[in-house]
Amino acid sequence: MIEATFRPIDRWPEPLGHPRRSMFKRGHYTATLTLLERELSHLGAKNVVIQVDLREDQIKVDGWPKAGVRWGDHPGVIVAFDSKHGPLKYATAEFDRWEDNLRGIAKGLEALRMVDRYGITKRGEQYTGWKALPAAGETEQSQIDRGRGLIADYHGVNAALRATHPDHGGDPEDFMAVQAARKADQ
Numbered sequence: 001m002i003e004a005t006f007r008p009i010d011r012w013p014e015p016l017g018h019p020r021r022s023m024f025k026r027g028h029y030t031a032t033l034t035l036l037e038r039e040l041s042h043l044g045a046k047n048v049v050i051q052v053d054l055r056e057d058q059i060k061v062d063g064w065p066k067a068g069v070r071w072g073d074h075p076g077v078i079v080a081f082d083s084k085h086g087p088l089k090y091a092t093a094e095f096d097r098w099e100d101n102l103r104g105i106a107k108g109l110e111a112l113r114m115v116d117r118y119g120i121t122k123r124g125e126q127y128t129g130w131k132a133l134p135a136a137g138e139t140e141q142s143q144i145d146r147g148r149g150l151i152a153d154y155h156g157v158n159a160a161l162r163a164t165h166p167d168h169g170g171d172p173e174d175f176m177a178v179q180a181a182r183k184a185d186q
Helices: 029-042 098-117 125-130 140-153 157-164 172-184
Strands: 004-008 046-052 077-083 086-092
Touching: 029 098, 077 098, 086 098, 098 125, 140 157, 140 172, 157 172
Parallel strands: 004 046
Antiparallel strands: 046 077, 077 086
């Protein structure tokens, strides 16, 4: 099974439009997870976080949604992870069901991988535009500085990474700031 943690959507990146009915067949959630797992493995993905319209109390300790929970009204999905191309983040609310939006992201990752497969690129350039950006209004340098502050507060890189990791209830933006500082200081 895919190693991922579900979390509530912390901030949707754009105004929610009018989602349309899906073009995907219903009931293919297991196939979606299999496809997503395959594509993430090709990217060397680690620290996978899937954000959906759930509250924290609707998510089990293992990071997966509780059975029988009522999902919120927002169908959007955000998938963020560390990869061999750096931190990447994908979001969509194109369809009216979160499961279909998750499938859309998985199919999109598959399509991006085809760009390499067909020889159009060789070094993953197609992922450059999807790199996770600093929080709104934050420059790369201020993100690094904030990460350095978190490292100092937690008395080391590893402690700061553990404390800010989304899998342990940390803030994803703090986690990315610590990673940016670690990378800048290597």
